[in-house]
Amino acid sequence: xxxxxxxxxxxxxxxxxxxxxDELIIVPLVAGIGDMEDELYTMNETGKAVWSRxxxxxxxxxxxxxxxxxFEAPPGIIEKDxxxxxxxLVRRKIVVVR
Amino acid sequence: xxxxxxxxxxxxxxWQNKRPLxxxxxxxxxxxxxxxxxxxxxxxxEDDAASRDREMNTDFVKDVLxxxxxxxxxxxxxxxxxxxxxEDFAELYEFARRMGMQVxxxxxxxxxxxxxxxxxxxxxxxxxxxxxxxxMRPESYDRAVGRKGAFEEFRRGVSLLEEHRIPFIVKAALxxxxxxxxAEFESWARTILHMDKMPGYSMNFNLRSRxxxxxxxxxxxxxxxxxEETVSMLLRNPHFLEELKQFCxxxxxxxxxxxxxxxxxxxxxxxxxxxxxxxxxxxNPATVVDLREVTLKTxxxxxxxxxxxxxxxxxxxxxxxxxxxxxxxxxxxCPAKSWMENGTLDTPVEYLCAVAHAQGRHLGLLGDxxxxxxxxxxxxxHSG
Numbered sequence: 001x002x003x004x005x006x007x008x009x010x011x012x013x014x015x016x017x018x019x020x021x022d023e024l025i026i027v028p029l030v031a032g033i034g035d036m037e038d039e040l041y042t043m044n045e046t047g048k049a050v051w052s053r054x055x056x057x058x059x060x061x062x063x064x065x066x067x068x069x070x071f072e073a074p075p076g077i078i079e080k081d082x083x084x085x086x087x088x089l090v091r092r093k094i095v096v097v098r
Numbered sequence: 099x100x101x102x103x104x105x106x107x108x109x110x111x112x113w114q115n116k117r118p119l120x121x122x123x124x125x126x127x128x129x130x131x132x133x134x135x136x137x138x139x140x141x142x143x144e145d146d147a148a149s150r151d152r153e154m155n156t157d158f159v160k161d162v163l164x165x166x167x168x169x170x171x172x173x174x175x176x177x178x179x180x181x182x183x184x185e186d187f188a189e190l191y192e193f194a195r196r197m198g199m200q201v202x203x204x205x206x207x208x209x210x211x212x213x214x215x216x217x218x219x220x221x222x223x224x225x226x227x228x229x230x231x232x233x234m235r236p237e238s239y240d241r242a243v244g245r246k247g248a249f250e251e252f253r254r255g256v257s258l259l260e261e262h263r264i265p266f267i268v269k270a271a272l273x274x275x276x277x278x279x280x281a282e283f284e285s286w287a288r289t290i291l292h293m294d295k296m297p298g299y300s301m302n303f304n305l306r307s308r309x310x311x312x313x314x315x316x317x318x319x320x321x322x323x324x325x326e327e328t329v330s331m332l333l334r335n336p337h338f339l340e341e342l343k344q345f346c347x348x349x350x351x352x353x354x355x356x357x358x359x360x361x362x363x364x365x366x367x368x369x370x371x372x373x374x375x376x377x378x379x380x381x382n383p384a385t386v387v388d389l390r391e392v393t394l395k396t397x398x399x400x401x402x403x404x405x406x407x408x409x410x411x412x413x414x415x416x417x418x419x420x421x422x423x424x425x426x427x428x429x430x431x432c433p434a435k436s437w438m439e440n441g442t443l444d445t446p447v448e449y450l451c452a453v454a455h456a457q458g459r460h461l462g463l464l465g466d467x468x469x470x471x472x473x474x475x476x477x478x479x480h481s482g
Contacts, residue, residue, distance in 0.1 A: 037265050040172070041104060046101055
């Protein structure tokens with residue numbers, strides 16, 4: 001399925017997201033998300049900003065627009081970042097399409 | 099460009115100087131056990147009603163887990179006794195996982211059921227299970243754990259783990275009665291998917307951690323490997339000598355009169371009855387705190403740091419020997435072992451002293467008749 005900015009995504013129920021010491025930590029609950037049993041994930045600042053807006057209601061475009069306004073950044077760059085992150089998260093089964 | 103980064107739990111605990119207040123929580127879910135191992139420092143009978151009635155209930159354990167998660171804890175170790183004896187084990191396990199914690203489970207595997215195996219496959223612990231082994235044949239195993247049919251249960255439990263592809267490793271309590279089966283054990287261990295190194299052995303068994311059974315202590319003492327046997331067992335690992343030398347370069351040197359030069363109190367261990375201990379072994383009543391009276395955060399930020407700071411050795415024998423001994427890094431002497439063995443926090447444990455000296459002599463750090471605490475200028479001996 002091709003990823004587009006009109007799609008909506010939400011965190012998968014197969015992971016638990018935690019904020020520890022200001023870091024976002026993704027803890028897989030089921031097999032097949034990480035390459036190893038005890039693997040966790042963390043995200044950079046861009047990732048954290050996107051993750052906090054992934055609610056299954058907003059499209060990726062709405063999230064990108066919100067971020068562009070918040071950070072006063074060019075929408076084109078933000079959209080590229082949002083799509084890049086979501087692609088990684090989809091591949092890892094950390095988010096699901098709604 | 100990658101937006102997400104893989105991280106292992108221990109990496110997070112030292113990552114970007116952002117150590118959570120609590121990295122790992124240990125919980126002894128029960129002191130009762132389905133086995134009655136000869137060498138065990140903690141086990142009570144499975145049907146010990148007095149112990150069962152005092153155990154933390156489900157809600158209490160969940161509250162402890164919630165508190166731990168709130169302190170940044172990423173890993174909980176369930177141990178015992180045999181943790182699978184608790185009827186609510188599956189509920190507690192799933193609760194911990196859904197709080198975003200990885201679970202380390204110490205078990206003898208005898209009580210693994212098909213239902214539990216399905217749960218562990220559906221929601222993997224995130225860490226390999228650690229299965230203790232007490233023999234490779236029914237006669238020896240059943241004798242070591244004190245009941246008939248245990249070996250069959252153990253094999254059935256392990257088969258269920260294998261069948262459901264649940265990652266586990268094995269480790270062994272090396273009792274004299276099954277020493278002849280060692281090669282068979284190691285050969286089997288090599289066939290286990292997640293065994294990427296030699297199995298760990300316990301052989302310098304601890305005395306009863308609650309100092310509750312003098313007769314059993316005598317039995318345990320009789321089952322311990324001698325210092326020489328310990329060295330030869332350790333040498334079975336081809337990497338042991340080099341690892342030990344590297345370890346010595348980093349960690350040798352005396353600790354002075356500070357009792358808690360170890361990690362005790364930096365983490366927390368909850369006993370079966372809701373008391374917080376500084377480490378898994380230290381059950382001295384003067385060093386534990388009831389979680390019904392204070393929060394885990396208070397224990398970690400106020401109570402344990404104060405205990406660590408104020409605890410100094412006063413026993414002249416300890417000050418003459420342990421406080422000055424450069425083999426400290428090789429020796430398992432600690433307040434918990436001292437308590438189990440002698441009933442104080444600062445009495446040298448003669449057995450552990452002998453084991454450490456045997457290792458020191460094997461490494462060439464000590465002459466045959468030398469005591470490590472008498473060696474002046476010991477730095478040169480362990481830095482090479």
